[in-house]
Amino acid sequence: MIDRSISRGYRWKVQGRLAVLEYAVVHGLKPAAARFGLDRKTVRQWPDRAREAGAPGLVPRYPKRRRRRIPLEVVELIAHARREFGWGACRTRLWLMRVHQVKVAAKTITRIGDDLGLPRPQRATRRRSPRQLKPSARKAAPLEAVAGISSR
Numbered sequence: 001m002i003d004r005s006i007s008r009g010y011r012w013k014v015q016g017r018l019a020v021l022e023y024a025v026v027h028g029l030k031p032a033a034a035r036f037g038l039d040r041k042t043v044r045q046w047p048d049r050a051r052e053a054g055a056p057g058l059v060p061r062y063p064k065r066r067r068r069r070i071p072l073e074v075v076e077l078i079a080h081a082r083r084e085f086g087w088g089a090c091r092t093r094l095w096l097m098r099v100h101q102v103k104v105a106a107k108t109i110t111r112i113g114d115d116l117g118l119p120r121p122q123r124a125t126r127r128r129s130p131r132q133l134k135p136s137a138r139k140a141a142p143l144e145a146v147a148g149i150s151s152r
Contacts, residue, residue, distance in 0.1 A: 003054065003055045003056060005056055006055060006056055006059055007059075010059050010060060013058075013059075013060060014055055014056075014058045014059060017046055017058040018050075018055065018058065020032055020036050020038065020043060020046070021043075021046055021047060021050060023035065023036070024043060024047070029043050029044055046058060068112075070104065070108065070112065074096070074100075074102055074104060075112055075116075077096060077100060077102070078092060078096075078104070078109050078112050078113065079112075079113075079116055079118060081095060081096075082113050082116075082118045082121070083118065086121050087121065088120070088121045089106040089107070089109040089110045089113070090106050092109050093105070093106050093109055
């Protein structure tokens with residue numbers, strides 16, 4: 001059974017690695033690596049990690065998200081557009097393209113704003129006055145519509 005201390009996102013990964021180790025105990029490291037399409041060096045490290053720390057030792061050690069490839073200057077421009085102008089991702093994207101000749105996806109701009117802890121802009125609400133009905137557009141009473149009878 002998988003330990004509850006392992007985060008939910010990695011439980012299936014750890015369970016798969018335990019299955020590879022069970023196969024390796026029966027058939028050997030080289031056949032296990034070949035069967036599951038893994039490098040032998042990787043499979044060779046897993047038993048040591050499992051012995052030292054148990055199942056949590058098999059949690060992947062790679063980062064959840066790769067390093068940002070957007071230059072720092074562009075990140076500062078995105079933060080400036082959000083703080084000073086209050087713009088969202090689409091308007092910031094247009095501004096970056098037109099003024100600074102930088103192409104960045106709107107989703108990337110949203111993610112950078114979230115990573116920097118900047119609040120998302122609120123949508124502007126349109127204020128409308130309640131519609132006025134014209135006297136000619138008054139609804140007819142139920143009997144008027146059927147037989148032309150006036151209830152007044």
